[in-house]
Each structure stands twice: as C-alpha cells, then as structure tokens.
Amino acid sequence: MIDWLDDYTVPEFPATSRTLDEPAGLLAAGGDVSPAWLDAAYRKGIFPWNDPEEVRMWWTPAPRAVITPETFRVPKRLAREVRSSNLTVTSNQAFKRVVAGCAGARADNEGTWIDQELTDELPRLHRCGRAVSVECWTPGGELVGGFYGLTIGTAFFGESMFTRSAGASKIAFATAAPALFALGIDLIDCQMKTDHLARFGLIELNRTEFESALAACISKPAIAPLPALIRHGSIAGGPA
Numbered sequence: 467m468i469d470w471l472d473d474y475t476v477p478e479f480p481a482t483s484r485t486l487d488e489p490a491g492l493l494a495a496g497g498d499v500s501p502a503w504l505d506a507a508y509r510k511g512i513f514p515w516n517d518p519e520e521v522r523m524w525w526t527p528a529p530r531a532v533i534t535p536e537t538f539r540v541p542k543r544l545a546r547e548v549r550s551s552n553l554t555v556t557s558n559q560a561f562k563r564v565v566a567g568c569a570g571a572r573a574d575n576e577g578t579w580i581d582q583e584l585t586d587e588l589p590r591l592h593r594c595g596r597a598v599s600v601e602c603w604t605p606g607g608e609l610v611g612g613f614y615g616l617t618i619g620t621a622f623f624g625e626s627m628f629t630r631s632a633g634a635s636k637i638a639f640a641t642a643a644p645a646l647f648a649l650g651i652d653l654i655d656c657q658m659k660t661d662h663l664a665r666f667g668l669i670e671l672n673r674t675e676f677e678s679a680l681a682a683c684i685s686k687p688a689i690a691p692l693p694a695l696i697r698h699g700s701i702a703g704g705p706a
Contacts (some may be wrong), residue, residue, distance in 0.1 A: 471497035471524070477506035482526045482673065491527030498522075499584050501591050508616055508623055511680050513657065518581035529670035531656040532679070535647040537667035538654075540640045544665070547633060548640050553610070554603045554699040555641040557692035561592045564599040564612045568626035580626060591616065595691060598622075600642040602634040605699055611635040613642075620652040621683035624663075639666065641697045649689040653679055 469480045471494050479494060486492045497503055499514055499522070507513060507524060516523040540548070565588055569580035591597035596618070602611040611634025613627030629635040643654065643666065656663045659670060671679065 468492060469494045471495065471522075473498035473503075477503045479507060479510055479512055479524065482510060482512070482677065485526055485528070491525040492523060493526050494524045495521050497524065499587050501587065501594075501596070504587070504591065504616070505596075505618070508618055508621075509680075509684050511655070511677055513623070513625075514584070515579050516581075517579065525657075526673075527658055528673040528676070530673070530676040531659040531663065531668050531670055532676065533643070533654040533656060533663070533666055533668050534652065537669050538643055538647060539667040541665050544636055544640055548637050548697075551633070551637055552605050552699040553631075553634065553637055553697075554605075554695070555638055555697040556601045556603065556695055557642065557645075558592070558599055559694060560601050560609055560612075561597065561599040561614065562589060563609055564601060564614050564628070565589075565626075567609070567612065567628040567630070568614065570628065578626075588614075595688070598692060600638050600692070600696070602629075602631075602638040603699070604631070612638050615654075617651075617688065619684040619686040620650050620689060621655060621680060622646055622651045622653070623655045624657075636662070639663075642692065645692055645696050646689075649692065650686075651689060652683050652686075655680075 512524050512526045514522055515525050565585055569578045588597050597616050599614040600612050601609055604610055610631035611629035615622050615624045627635040656668055
C-alpha cells in the first residue's frame, strides 16, 4: 500500500524507505504540483510521474542515475557533431515552448507524463529562477530541440527533453551540461538510466549515496543563471 497525499494540506511525503519494490520506486499518490509541492518533493529526491489521465503518482527509484562533474564526458563523435553543427543553444528564451515540446507527441508513439496542471504550474517556478529551459535553434530561428529541469542549491533535476531534428537534444545537453558544472552544479539528477544519457558519463547511486549527495547539494546557495546564449551556431542566426 502507498500513502494518499492530501493536496489541501502542507506538502508532506512519506519516508523514502517506504518506496515500493513493485512497481519499483513508487512512493505515494495524490497531492499537487504547485511550486510548494514540487519544492518539497525534489528536496527529498521525489518526483511526479504518471500518464495525464491517471492519478498523480510520486516516485523515488533506486538506484538513482546521476551525472557529476567528475563523471561527465562527451563522446568524441558527438563532440565533433557539436563543433560542426550550425545550431545555436540558448537558455530560458522559450521556456513554455520547451515544456510544450516535451509534452508533445513523440516519434516512438510513447505518451507524455507532462499534464496540463504541470504545464500551468512550471512557469511559476521559471519566473523565480528555479525552473530552467535550454533551447536548440536553427539558423533561421526554428526551435528544434531542448530540455528543461529544476534547480535547488547545486543540484539540477533534468526533467524532460525533446527533439524535432536529429541530434538536437544531444547537442543541447552536451553544450549546457558543462556550463551548468562551470556555474557550480554538483549533481545532475537523471532519475533513471537510459542509453541516451549513459553516453554522458551517467553513474548509478544507491539510495543512501544519492540522498546524502542530494542533501549536500540543497544545503548550498543557488547557482547563478545560465547565460542566455550558451553556444553560437556556425551560421549567423539563432532565436528570433
């Protein structure tokens, strides 16, 4: 059994030790996705994830997939692709459009977990600097990929990415991650291991290791914002 969270009360989550083994990582249901609820959740390594037509569900899987400054790498082939690309990478120039792109239909026909309630609430976190978007643009100013995430202290919680052009999301991440680390990010939380992120030096931490690292990160001051322009394309242009 899992706890049902009352969205009319102060956000409070069960101890993560009560996470289910099957389905692995499920902790609770119900609650809200207002900034207060999301802040309380992410500080404990908990995140919402459910189909839009389902009840809200909260997860905290173990092991936890993360990337650190020490493990981060860009494969040589992708590094060459980044260098030769004419795409421009920016941050926080089209937050709502990035969220909409992440919530849209995917080529693999898999659904999205980003429902209308979350879409409505995330801009509030963006306005106070806690939600961040990274955008990838063609020379003509077309948005072709990107990702968004949340920050607390020196932790960055990668939430979702999308691409409309081959390699766009990879270029966005390969460009933005070093910039995040340079600003002081100590941990990029990828939640669960994927082949897409494994190439960037992803490692897995057990629950104790992850929660200890997270506690250290959230106790530190927030990092400075990413620059609006992270990488200029090789052809003049960029976002309109």
